[in-house]
Amino acid sequence: MNDAVMPRRPDEHGVPDPFPYMHPTLRENYGNWSYHERPRPGVLHHVAHSGDEIWTVRAGTQRQMDVGTIRKLCELADEFADGFMRFTTRSNAEFMVTSLDKTGPLIEKLNEAGFPVGGTGNSLSMISHTQGWLHCDIPGTDASGVVKSLMDELHHEFTHEEMPNRVRMTTSCCQINCGGQGDIAINVQYTKPPKINHDLVANVCERPAVVARCPVAAIRPAMVNGKPSLEVDEKKCICCGACYPPCPPMQINGDDSTKLAIWVGGKHSNARSKPTFHKLVAANLPNNPPRWPEVAAIVKRILYAYKEDGQAWERLGEWIERIGWARFFELTDLAFTKHQIDDWRGARNSLNASAHLHF
Amino acid sequence: MTKKSHDTPLLDELKSGPWPSFVEGLERLAQDEEKPGSDMMKDLLGQLEHSYETRRGYWKGGTVSVFGYGGGVIPRFSEVAKDYPESSEFHTLRVQPPAGMHYSTKLLRDMCDIWEKHGSGLIALHGQSGDIMFQGCTTDNVQPAFDDLNKIGLDMGGAGPALRTSMSCVGHARCEQSCYDEVRAHREIINGLLDEMHRPALPYKFKFKFSGCPNDCVNAIHRADMAVIGTWRDDMQVDQEAVKEHVTKVGRKQMIDTVVAMCPTRALSLNDDDTLEVDNRSCVRCMHCINVMPKALSPGKDRGVTILMGGKRSLKIGDQMGTVIHPFLKLESDEDYEKLSEFAEECIDFFAENALEHERIGETIDRIGLANFLKALDVPVDPNMVNHPRTSSYVRTDDWDIEAAKWFEHKKAAAK
Numbered sequence: 047m048n049d050a051v052m053p054r055r056p057d058e059h060g061v062p063d064p065f066p067y068m069h070p071t072l073r074e075n076y077g078n079w080s081y082h083e084r085p086r087p088g089v090l091h092h093v094a095h096s097g098d099e100i101w102t103v104r105a106g107t108q109r110q111m112d113v114g115t116i117r118k119l120c121e122l123a124d125e126f127a128d129g130f131m132r133f134t135t136r137s138n139a140e141f142m143v144t145s146l147d148k149t150g151p152l153i154e155k156l157n158e159a160g161f162p163v164g165g166t167g168n169s170l171s172m173i174s175h176t177q178g179w180l181h182c183d184i185p186g187t188d189a190s191g192v193v194k195s196l197m198d199e200l201h202h203e204f205t206h207e208e209m210p211n212r213v214r215m216t217t218s219c220c221q222i223n224c225g226g227q228g229d230i231a232i233n234v235q236y237t238k239p240p241k242i243n244h245d246l247v248a249n250v251c252e253r254p255a256v257v258a259r260c261p262v263a264a265i266r267p268a269m270v271n272g273k274p275s276l277e278v279d280e281k282k283c284i285c286c287g288a289c290y291p292p293c294p295p296m297q298i299n300g301d302d303s304t305k306l307a308i309w310v311g312g313k314h315s316n317a318r319s320k321p322t323f324h325k326l327v328a329a330n331l332p333n334n335p336p337r338w339p340e341v342a343a344i345v346k347r348i349l350y351a352y353k354e355d356g357q358a359w360e361r362l363g364e365w366i367e368r369i370g371w372a373r374f375f376e377l378t379d380l381a382f383t384k385h386q387i388d389d390w391r392g393a394r395n396s397l398n399a400s401a402h403l404h405f
Numbered sequence: 406m407t408k409k410s411h412d413t414p415l416l417d418e419l420k421s422g423p424w425p426s427f428v429e430g431l432e433r434l435a436q437d438e439e440k441p442g443s444d445m446m447k448d449l450l451g452q453l454e455h456s457y458e459t460r461r462g463y464w465k466g467g468t469v470s471v472f473g474y475g476g477g478v479i480p481r482f483s484e485v486a487k488d489y490p491e492s493s494e495f496h497t498l499r500v501q502p503p504a505g506m507h508y509s510t511k512l513l514r515d516m517c518d519i520w521e522k523h524g525s526g527l528i529a530l531h532g533q534s535g536d537i538m539f540q541g542c543t544t545d546n547v548q549p550a551f552d553d554l555n556k557i558g559l560d561m562g563g564a565g566p567a568l569r570t571s572m573s574c575v576g577h578a579r580c581e582q583s584c585y586d587e588v589r590a591h592r593e594i595i596n597g598l599l600d601e602m603h604r605p606a607l608p609y610k611f612k613f614k615f616s617g618c619p620n621d622c623v624n625a626i627h628r629a630d631m632a633v634i635g636t637w638r639d640d641m642q643v644d645q646e647a648v649k650e651h652v653t654k655v656g657r658k659q660m661i662d663t664v665v666a667m668c669p670t671r672a673l674s675l676n677d678d679d680t681l682e683v684d685n686r687s688c689v690r691c692m693h694c695i696n697v698m699p700k701a702l703s704p705g706k707d708r709g710v711t712i713l714m715g716g717k718r719s720l721k722i723g724d725q726m727g728t729v730i731h732p733f734l735k736l737e738s739d740e741d742y743e744k745l746s747e748f749a750e751e752c753i754d755f756f757a758e759n760a761l762e763h764e765r766i767g768e769t770i771d772r773i774g775l776a777n778f779l780k781a782l783d784v785p786v787d788p789n790m791v792n793h794p795r796t797s798s799y800v801r802t803d804d805w806d807i808e809a810a811k812w813f814e815h816k817k818a819a820a821k
Contacts, residue, residue, distance in 0.1 A: 053471075053472035053473075053548060054472065054548075054552050054555075055472065055473050056471065056472070056473045056474060056551070056555050056560070056561070056603075057555055057556075057560070058599050058603065059558055059560040060560055060596035060599050060760060061500070061503070061504050061560075061591060061592045061595050061596055062501065062502070062503040062504070062558055062559060062560070063503065063504075063573070063588075063592065064503035064504045064505045064506075064507040064588055065588075066509070067503045067507040067508050067509045067512055068505070068507040068578055069501075072507075072578045072579050073572060073578075076577050076578055077577040077583070077586060078785070079577075079579060079581035079583075080581055081581050081699050081700040081703075082580075082581060082699055083699070083700070086615050091465055092579055092580075092581070100579065102579070105424055105759040106424065106425065106751070107530070108424070108426060108427040108430060109529055109530065109531075110427045110430065110431075110527060110528075110529050110540070111427075111430060111527070111528055111529070111530060112430035112431065112433050112434045112526055112527055112528075112608065113434070113517035113520060113521050113526045113528070114430065114434075115425070115430050116431050116513055116516075116517050116528060116530075117513075117514065117517055120510040120513050120514055123510050129509055129510045129511070130507065130508065130509055130510070131507075131508055131510070131513075132505065132506050132507045132508060132575070133502075133506045133508075133531060134506075134575075135506075135531075135535070135572060135574075135622065135623055135624070137530060142579070142645065145640060147598060159427060160425050162423060162424065162425075174533065174625070176533060178462075179453055179456035179457070179461075179463075180449075180453060180540075181464065181479075181481060181495070181497060181540055182462060182464065183462070183464045183465055183466045183481065184462065185462040186462075187460070188456065190427045191416075191419055194419050194422070194424055194426060194428075195419070195422075197424035198421075198422030198423055198424045201422075208790075221719065222718060222719070223718045223719060224533050224718075225533065225572055226533065226624055226627065226628055226718070227624070227627055241771060253601050255762075255763075258762075258763070259720075259721065259723050259763070261720070261722070261723075269447060276684040286720075288721065289771070294465060299460075299461055299462065301460055304460065312762075314621050314624040314625075314626065314627055314628075315619070315620050315621055315692070316535070316619035316620070316621060316626075316634075316690075316691050316692060317619070317620060317692045317693040317696055318667055318668075318669050318690050318691055318693045321426075321621070321626050321627060321726055323627075323724050323726075333460055335415060335418065335457040335460065336415040336418045336419050336457055337418060337419070339580075349767045354578065357662075358659075358662070358663050358698050359615070359663050359667060359693070359697065373781070388724050391722065392723070
């Protein structure tokens, strides 16, 4: 290989040092903040021990951004925020400005440019989402479209702080659940075992690895039409889709099998109660692009029941813990079925071993 | 000749409504004929519309990487390239953002310029692990795109069975509740283990996440193999004058209902003179009262971190939260930070040597038992690691006295 075509060796920078990219007031008061307050939804006011103050304006974005959108955010950061900005873990853009006077005009310009301001305090923040049909190799549905549809409908809850506590929603396009836990989670739930293209298995899949991947040992090697392939014990199969990533000929997605489910009561924070997983409350909803109306209707029912009935500072799961699951299903008009009784490892821990009952 | 756009009636419905529309962004890129990514985005929109019509995804993986690294590129080849040839290759580069996701507009604009030159012009800020995702690149352009990004100081993130890109909260940069220097811990640990990120050779993925306090804004306990959560050991700080102001402002009923009564360990009491009494030995550092009254209450001054390990989502044995491995590690001096990095390295070594293929560390711990994991890492047992002692009587206790002696020795050493 001559020098001209020798590829460049990477500089292993690792995680970049954020200080050159940090707003000067944040840099100067690093580790030295005193308190904060929220003058209005979408605005945080932090005060440092030095007496320095900073106002943060938080705006929702579409996460998958074209360069034009990012450059628009940059223009606003240059005009109002000294050429710096940051993003939250939920893809909200944050502009740090050095006086309260700048927040009004910045909010106005953000709104003009189509970015809603909010997501602070006891509001619904941006729904965390995954890749979906846009880029994933195993998606059951889209992510950006589901999120866009829901955030359109729940816009008011992003721009106002009217919830009992913060609400964190997530979406996931398969049962791997890259979107994580949520107060309300909208996840793909497959309802049929994989359909196997036996002609391709031998060439595409490492069969022992696929057998090992199954959580319920439902997959075994088999000869089909004279070719080495795999077969699924469909009575055992829990339709999780775990075999699909290592073996794409085991197609789990399909019109008849890719449904959506809604889970509630997940929580990452340690505030008051320990972190919790979300729980299944509705399933078998149609995967109905471009706006998934059946999903949106149930999400709204749950969210508004919580808004109405939750006490100050109760997270959605804590609200249900207080009123009980019986009342939750009554208030949301959702069904409680045998499928909501856990039967996986540790399932007994989720059963009620007491005479504590809600009527 | 200008390439014709596909009709996208379903996607078009996602252009209306008050939330920013990703479809409008994709269209802007497709319509910018001057840019090399324009045709790619036209076919990308066509394929996405086809997914919306047929309710199926059409990407498959493959192998694409950059010189010197084994991971970080997510290859995507279209299964319907015949109809959408220009987006037949639509790879993603996962790139690590500055810790805490701070940007100058110069850095963002440089990123845009590079991605417009070599890729589609579509950037996701950020992926669920915390990567900048540069989405939409041909196989041939992956190397030049990465070279340009690398030249402005950015580096590839993790993918596959490897150390993954990490995330830390805003923390010290803007939050009064932050209990340690998240940027320092994040960068020292990850940058000390880069080989595990760039040359994937672990049994499966391994994620670190850093939250400055138990509010855990980066969701570390459930979503990280090792969660580093800020906390404190001494008494929480109370500004009694600010407490009184709060009571005056909201009233005694609201103060009692939303602060005193919601304390999970009944460690708070409102005195008759509207000051707050705190039973600090009963406090579990949950953050609730501090969240409600950020001006009056703050974490204590003897700060450090709690380490939890084993968080993961369902595959294969079911969901797991991380559980406590180190209840408290002081994190202040250079030596403290070095010790934390050393512990992280020991955990990665243990994982590399002992986990089965495709097994997360939480599953390994589950398989061998927490006590064995602690022994291997030379971490003493602690009641903070369990909700309660065992209730099952199936246990052999013939070396109880030896273990009990260890406990009392450890207590004695800790008291010094």
